[in-house]
Amino acid sequence: SKREGFATVPDTTWDDVGALGGVRRALETAICDPIKNPAKFAKYGISAPTGVLLWGPPGCGKTLLAKAVAAESKANFISVKGPELLNKYVGESERALRQVFSRARSSVPCVIFFDEFDALVPRRSTELHEASARVVNTLLTELDGLSMRKGIYLIAATNRPEMIDEAMLRPGRLENLLYVELPSPEERVDILRALIRQREAFTSELAEIGLRDVCNSFSGADLESMLSKAGEHAMRRDAEMVEESDLIEAAKTVRPSVGDIKKYEK
Numbered sequence: 001s002k003r004e005g006f007a008t009v010p011d012t013t014w015d016d017v018g019a020l021g022g023v024r025r026a027l028e029t030a031i032c033d034p035i036k037n038p039a040k041f042a043k044y045g046i047s048a049p050t051g052v053l054l055w056g057p058p059g060c061g062k063t064l065l066a067k068a069v070a071a072e073s074k075a076n077f078i079s080v081k082g083p084e085l086l087n088k089y090v091g092e093s094e095r096a097l098r099q100v101f102s103r104a105r106s107s108v109p110c111v112i113f114f115d116e117f118d119a120l121v122p123r124r125s126t127e128l129h130e131a132s133a134r135v136v137n138t139l140l141t142e143l144d145g146l147s148m149r150k151g152i153y154l155i156a157a158t159n160r161p162e163m164i165d166e167a168m169l170r171p172g173r174l175e176n177l178l179y180v181e182l183p184s185p186e187e188r189v190d191i192l193r194a195l196i197r198q199r200e201a202f203t204s205e206l207a208e209i210g211l212r213d214v215c216n217s218f219s220g221a222d223l224e225s226m227l228s229k230a231g232e233h234a235m236r237r238d239a240e241m242v243e244e245s246d247l248i249e250a251a252k253t254v255r256p257s258v259g260d261i262k263k264y265e266k
């Protein structure tokens with residue numbers, strides 16, 4: 001089942017993730033290696049980090065990376081969207097959060113992915129409702145217990161790291177901050193290759209369109225949307241295969257979803 005808040009092993013592989021080699025290696029070191037070789041880490045007395053924070057502009061692969069980490073470590077994956085967890089009756093959010101950790105404990109090794117994490121743990125300096133403060137405390141309590149509960153790893157994602165409560169970023173909590181950036185033209189080609197591999201009507205050389213100005217500032221999500229539109233285009237004219245002209249027409253109708261990259265820069 002793909003229901004929110006339940007544990008399953010995803011089927012995403014590293015091959016599905018284009019570009020982002022540096023972030024991938026950091027995630028392998030921080031999460032995949034300790035999951036795969038717990039005895040080795042224990043031997044040297046190395047305690048694996050509890051979690052990492054992926055941050056950066058929307059649609060650049062944070063969710064994809066988190067799923068690949070779980071799948072490639074053969075770990076269970078529980079996905080939680082910050083705002084959805086908060087939209088509960090008073091007291092229900094804390095219960096739901098404790099339930100997430102309890103499910104994780106009964107399905108180790110497990111990766112818990114918190115999307116839109118800033119909604120869940122806003123800075124205390126910002127106007128904070130009492131309910132929201134209780135959620136932050138519940139999460140901190142669960143996290144502080146994690147070092148003893150081996151096999152549970154946290155990946156949080158946000159577009160706005162400056163909105164996150166600083167207490168979350170201390171050692172033993174979310175120690176690594178990894179920037180997931182908007183792709184360069186060459187990285188767009190790499191992402192398109194990954195996306196095209198999953199689509200029968202596309203040939204690999206079509207990925208070269210990523211170098212063109214029509215794709216300027218496109219995120220991975222924008223590139224995917226371009227491919228969908230190009231596919232529709234080709235299907236409508238009953239073509240066997242998608243052609244470059246389908247892609248160019250499609251690209252012209254995609255608006256870069258990251259309007260102002262300055263908002264998301266390191």
Ligand code: ATP
Pocket residue numbers: 016017018019020057058059060061062063064065115157158159180191194195219220221222224
């Ligand atoms: P948000 O901040 O909006 O939650 P996100 O960073 O989590 O976004 P994803 O959900 O991982 O972004 O990406 C959306 C879709 O865009 C993916 O399902 C995938 O199809 C495509 N995509 C984005 N980045 C990449 C990438 N690096 N390689 C391959 N596909 C990508």
